[in-house]
Amino acid sequence: RKExxxxxxxxxxxEGATVAFNCTYSNSAxxxxxxxxxxxxxxxxxxxxxYSSGNEDGRFxxxxxxxxxxxxxxxxxxxxxxxxxxxCVVFTAGTALIFGKGTTLSVSS
Amino acid sequence: DTGVSQDPRHxxxxxxxxxxxxxxxxSEHNRLYWYRQTLGQGPEFLTYFQNEAQLEKSRLLSDRFSxxxxxxxxxxxxxxxxxxxxxxxxxxxxxxxxxTEAFFGQGTRxxxx
Numbered sequence: 001r002k003e004x005x006x007x008x009x010x011x012x013x014x015e016g017a018t019v020a021f022n023c024t025y026s027n028s029a030x031x032x033x034x035x036x037x038x039x040x041x042x043x044x045x046x047x048x049x050x051y052s053s054g055n056e057d058g059r060f061x062x063x064x065x066x067x068x069x070x071x072x073x074x075x076x077x078x079x080x081x082x083x084x085x086x087x088c089v090v091f092t093a094g095t096a097l098i099f100g101k102g103t104t105l106s107v108s109s
Numbered sequence: 110d111t112g113v114s115q116d117p118r119h120x121x122x123x124x125x126x127x128x129x130x131x132x133x134x135x136s137e138h139n140r141l142y143w144y145r146q147t148l149g150q151g152p153e154f155l156t157y158f159q160n161e162a163q164l165e166k167s168r169l170l171s172d173r174f175s176x177x178x179x180x181x182x183x184x185x186x187x188x189x190x191x192x193x194x195x196x197x198x199x200x201x202x203x204x205x206x207x208x209t210e211a212f213f214g215q216g217t218r219x220x221x222x
Contacts, residue, residue, distance in 0.1 A: 032209070042215070043214060044200075044213050046211075093208075095165060096157045096165060097204075098154060099144070102150075
């Protein structure tokens with residue numbers, strides 16, 4: 001089993017749609033969780049950290065379920081500018097940040 | 110600019126040559142990571158440093174790869190006897206401490222011909 005697994009994608013949605021991405025991680029001792037966004041041929045950029053209580057930043061909501069070792073990202077009212085690859089990232093003590101392969105989102109008008 | 114800086118941005122080299130990349134992390138960031146990314150894949154972990162100590166190396170990092178972080182500031186990643194399979198984007202990231210988010214440089218795109 002891979003350390004961090006994400007929905008295969010791609011997700012093709014119209015503007016205004018709500019879309020959800022899922023991610024599972026294999027190490028129950030993992031401590032910190034993040035979602036990064038990566039535009040084509042650019043470096044990954046932090047979108048948001050994921051907290052145990054769940055957190056929201058505008059149209060973006062992240063959830064963590066430690067019991068199921070599952071992380072989610074919900075995007076409401078999708079914009080054309082949301083088109084990108086979304087990377088799930090997990091940190092476990094004694095090692096580095098581990099990235100999933102990413103899920104590609106394409107928002108069309 | 111106080112972000113992570115990588116140099117060069119692009120490198121084309123002939124197979125068998127050695128290449129060296131440099132990364133300048135955000136000032137005061139203790140952790141420095143190197144990742145490799147190929148098309149359609151997420152960043153794959155190569156190695157990381159806590160200050161000047163190299164704490165972990167991925168099995169992806171063959172003996173042709175070496176990384177240093179003298180004095181816990183900038184870092185270099187060297188690839189000896191490059192192969193076509195080394196062609197990728199090499200990303201450097203730094204974080205303030207353990208457990209915190211990492212910030213990436215713009216990467217060095219290596220093409221081995």
